[in-house]
Amino acid sequence: MSFLKLTDVTKFYGTTRAVSEVNLSVEKGEFVSLLGPSGCGKTTTLQMVAGFEAVSSGRIELDGRDITHAKANTRGLGIVFQTYALFPHMTVADNVSFGLEMRRCPKVERGERVKQALALVHLEAHAARYPRELSGGQRQRVALARALVIEPPVLLLDEPLSNLDAKLREEMQFELRQIQRKVGTTTVMVTHDQSEAMSISDRVVVMEAGRATQIDHPHRVYEHPGSRFISTFVGKANLLPGRIAAGNRVELGTLTVAAEDAGFRPGAAVLFSVRPEKLQLVEAGRGRIDGTVRERFFLGSQWMYAVTTPLGELTVLSPNDGRPALDEGHAAGIDWPDHCARLLPADEQVAA
Template identity: 70%
Template sequence: MAFLTLTDVTKFYGATCAVQDMNLAIEQGEFVSLLGPSGCGKTTTLQMVAGFEAVTRGQITLAGRDITHAKASTRGLGIVFQSYALFPHMTVAANVGFGLEMRRVPAADRAQRVQQALALVHLKALADRYPRELSGGQRQRVALARALVIEPPVLLLDEPLSNLDAQLREEMQFELRRIQRTLGTTTLMVTHDQDEALSISDRVVVMRAGRTEQIGHPHAVYETPQSRFIAGFVGKANLLEGQLLRPEKLQLLPAGSGRLAGTVKERYFLGSQWLYALDTPAGTLMALAANDSREALAEGQACGIDWPDSALRSLPLPAADGAQAQGAH
């Protein structure tokens, strides 16, 4: 039996269905991300697991115990919110130890566990500071330490890195994964950031309009999407008569060679790569090329385009809006 299980979990707000028939089994120690656009139901799903939202229909079990209608305070879950929700009048150490104090953990034990949690997030030296004296990344680590210090069976993360700048966000993604692996804490994270979900998750749950579109390893979701929505939402894609071709699979060659002729319509510098929009007889295609010793293609320059046969993926016909997508064929 899986450690955390959602069976046919459904949530209605009046006549509006926010989540429909969510089925998910998470193993102990697994890191799973709920990925999807705004309004797809991922945060509502997390809140039902946390106990902040009532389940309309279905069942949630944790370690074999039915917690579907249990109060949030009795579930013992660790939660990190988007806003971090730190107490401004408390020091870092006091913020981290708050949950232990509410659980009436003896002072000596509490102090030891707080120090261990701060060491885990590399903040022992800042124990006596206040939140206003910390950077965004440091406040995020305090919130994470506070959630982990109670030794929760499950850690719930609600867009925990969305308030950080791009560089710090990328650094914290891998720091978060390091901490999770160190402790082996079962983790469920909500995010709309595809790179974040793909880079640190064991599995990704792609949601759309309250339904689950696909559940799988990040590589499988990216390389073999089960619907056109996923192909377009998870990374960039070129669709050729029902087939998917990722931009990085395209090979840009000298003009007159390759299977397809193209002209550079626009180009975008991404640091380590160039992203090209190419006019072709098949329509506009996107291609990624390494920023290496070769000279970048100029706008208006002709080129040849090719790709390995193994890079093509067949996709199903588009499902009706709001309908469940069928399996790939």
């Protein structure tokens, strides 16, 4: 049985449908991320689970109990907000202890649990400090300790790392995942950061226009996107218009290539999708198609090339392996393994 279950959960603001019939089952101890651009409904979905927003229709269950219309303070969930929402006049220890005080936890037990929570996030030495005396990463860990100390059945994270700089954000991603695995708390996180969701989640829920358009393991979401939107939102993709030919072949203009069978009928219009890092630059005349390097960009560990070809402009990512980069204006061939190409519907639409 699913530990947290959403069934046809829908939210209207007046006549505007912000969330449309979301179905999601989260297992106990699982880390699930709601991923999507601004306005896709991910935060509203989290707020309905938390009880901060009323559900227009549908059902939310927690461990077999219907909490659809339960008040937020009766659900017992742990929440970390984007702004952390720490009390500035309280010490770190007092901030962490606050939820236990509200639950009338005995003082001796409360002190021990606060110590354990601070040890979990490596802030034992900062118990007497105030939030203003902490770095962004430390404040984030205090907020996490405050949420975990009450031992919630579900931990809800609302863009918890968005206020951190890039380097600290990457470090905190893995620390957050390590803490979650150690504690084993069922966790649902909202984020618009693809790398964040892909790196630390057991499953990812990609949301678009209020709908959950794909729910899958991170690797499958990336390698087998279910739509044009997902292929370009989760990573980058080269999309070429094509048409299905006989024998699981795809016609791309005058070029006919193989692609993974996606159940399209012969003659169907499709989009041929291949990730930039799956393309290989070879000598002109030795690939499937030739092109000319229009621009190049140095990304540190990679070079990104914009290559003009008869099929259109393709983006190619090549590792920075010490070999000289190709100059702009250089003629090159482009190749790719057949199993790396994906086929997507050419005329997909998502209802609002």
